[in-house]
Each structure stands twice: as C-alpha cells, then as structure tokens.
C-alpha cells in the first residue's frame with residue numbers, strides 16, 4: 320500500500336491517534352482516540368530534535384497485524400539504523416516496506432515490539448509532536464494546493480512556534496538548497512511547478528525543522544527517468560552535507576544501490592533476506608531470493624560503486640592517448656561506458672590536474688570483478 324498524501328503537518332493535525340505521556344503511556348493497543356495533546360513538547364522529543372545530524376533508530380521485534388488480516392503485514396522485524404545512515408528498504412509490492420517505515424513516526428501503530436530513536440521509546444512519545452520532528456517525504460508529494468511554496472515549507476516551523484524572521488530565512492535557505500530560486504518560486508502555488516520541482520519542495524518541506532530522521536516513501540517514483548536521476552544526485556549531495564538518518568522505501572533496486580549506505584532486501588511480512596552494503600549484496604547475494612531481486616546485470620551494477628582507481632591501471636602507453644580520458648574520480652562503470660562508446664582498447668586515466676596516471680581497459684575492469692583475465696602487472700604511476 321502506498322502512503323497517503325498527507326504532509327507531516329496534516330498527518331499531525333488530522334491523525335486520530337492518541338497522544339500519551341512518557342514512561343506512563345499505555346501500550347499501543349490501549350491508546351484511545353481523543354486523548355489530550357500536551358501543549359508543551361515532551362522533553363524526550365526535544366532531546367531527539369536537538370540531534371539534527373542524525374539519530375540512531377532501533378526497531379526491536381516489531382510486528383504489525385492489521386485487523387481482519389489472516390497474516391501479519393510485518394512480523395518480528397528487528398533492525399538498527401546508525402546515526403547519519405541512509406537505509407534503503409527494497410522489496411516487492413505488498414511485502415510490508417511502507418508499513419514498517421510508517422511505524423517509526425507512528426502513522427501506523429505496531430501491534431507489538433519496540434521502536435526507539437536515540438534510545439527513547441517512540442511509542443511512549445506524543446505522536447503529534449514526534450511527527451513534527453521526523454521529516455516525511457512521499458511520492459504523491461502532498462503539497463497543500465491552496466498554499467504557496469513558502470507557506471507549504473513554513474507549516475511545521477509555524478507549528479513549532481518559530482519567529483516570522485526565522486521562518487523566512489529558513490524558506491530562503493531551503494529553496495536555495497534544493498536549487499529553486501526563492502525569488503522565483505516562494506510565491507508560486509504547487510500547480511505552477513513541474514513534478515520534479517514539486518518533489519524538491521517536498522524534500523525542502525520535510526527538512527524545514529532540521530529533523531534528525533527522515534522517512535522517504537518512494538519520493539522520486541512518480542518522476543520521469545531523467546528528472547529522477549537528477550533528483551537522486553541532488554539528494555545524495557544534500558545528504559552528504561546533512562547526514563540525517565534516513566529510511567528510504569523503493570521498488571527500484573538500482574535506486575537502492577545508487578543511494579543507500581545499506582540496503583534491506585525484504586520479502587513477505589518484511590522478512591529481512593539480506594541487510595548489507597550495496598557492494599556486499601551485489602558481490603555476494605545471501606540467497607536465491609536476493610539474487611533474483613538484483614536481477615540481471617549485477618556485474619554492471621557493481622561497477623557503479625567501484626572507483627576506477629581500484630583497478631590495476633596499465634601503463635599510459637597502452638592507451639591511445641587521445642582526447643577522451645577517464646577521471647580518477649570516475650567509477651568503473653563510467654570507464655566502461657567510455658570504452659564502449661569510443662571502441663578503443665584502452666583509455667588514459669587522468670588525475671584532477673589532468674595528468675595521466677595510467678590506462679584502463681575492459682580486461683582490467685573485468686579483473687576487478689574477479690574475472691580470470693591475464694593483464695600485465697604494470698602498476699600505474701601515481702603522483
């Protein structure tokens with residue numbers, strides 16, 4: 320099931336889930352609709368929110384059984400996301416990815432098990448407050464159509480009682496961060512933006528209160544492949560500087576490989592088939608299920624993760640010395656693309672100052688993947 324189009328603010332204000340006080344809170348099963356919402360934020364939430372550069376999330380034996388369903392949607396799920404990690408949930412439709420993720424900000428309440436953020440039991444916190452401090456981005460974006468872009472981004476900071484000036488500064492900063500000029504975009508309405516631009520605003524809005532945790536449910540799924548790739552690249556740059564702890568749900572294994580620090584490959588009821596780095600999963604799938612999920616082209620996918628300098632480079636004399644070169648910051652996949660496109664046997668690898676440091680060929684790329692290819696053992700000269 321895909322997420323609803325509720326924004327963090329909307330889900331906070333329209334949710335019928337109850338609030339509860341810390342430590343003495345009832346279990347999820349006994350929380351009642353209509354419990355009062357504390358006016359002042361819970362101190363535990365303030366402490367979580369203070370840690371803006373990423374929090375540790377622990378899910379411990381979490382199960383979710385929906386009413387009248389014969390089997391659990393999520394069964395006995397345990398996982399730890401370290402501070403600043405970008406964890407990808409990948410699995411087929413209906414396997415429980417979204418349910419698992421939505422239990423972290425309590426849009427969905429677990430049936431049993433515990434979830435903590437930086438050691439604080441999420442299930443004992445006020446869910447409305449909690450959601451204001453967890454960024455949430457979804458495929459359907461969920462921008463409020465009757466609000467300008469600036470007003471959309473301002474929703475959560477307003478709820479948190481920020482001053483007008485602080486909110487204005489934050490809007491400018493965030494729009495600039497997601498590469499939308501505030502002067503051009505702040506006063507437009509969502510329908511006056513392209514899908515990709517709206518998605519950027521969705522990310523900006525989720526970041527508004529500088530949350531330590533972001534939950535992202537197929538955020539780029541509705542965009543065309545070119546926009547999607549651009550949004551992914553921007554998002555990676557952003558995450559490099561922000562270092563949030565992110566749980567990111569996707570159907571797309573290639574997206575998981577491209578973005579994730581670690582990937583959880585899930586099967587029915589959110590059973591973890593493998594939880595590891597993209598490189599390790601591609602190199603050693605844990606079982607047939609994971610291998611079939613990776614699909615064809617595992618070798619090519621692995622090349623996208625390996626820098627060209629991991630190959631034993633040949634002497635520069637092996638390459639044509641022509642104008643087409645490969646940078647030492649490129650991946651082996653980039654090098655392979657260039658070799659295929661030029662039809663050359665080898666290409667020169669250059670450093671940042673464009674000085675030749677060696678050459679790369681298809682054989683040398685294959686050797687990195689463990690293929691038994693005889694390549695001369697001349698080491699590249701490196702400055």
Ligand SMILES: Nc1ncnc2c1ncn2[C@@H]1O[C@H](COP(=O)(O)OP(=O)(O)OP(=O)(O)O)[C@@H](O)[C@H]1O
Pocket residue numbers: 320321322385386388392410411412413414415416417418419570
């Ligand atoms: N509110 C609900 N009531 C009953 N069953 C539900 C509800 N929400 C989800 N389910 C069921 O729980 C299972 C997991 O759903 P979930 O949306 O978490 O899967 P998913 O992996 O995110 O799927 P998709 O990739 O298609 O979004 C599915 O079998 C789904 O039909």
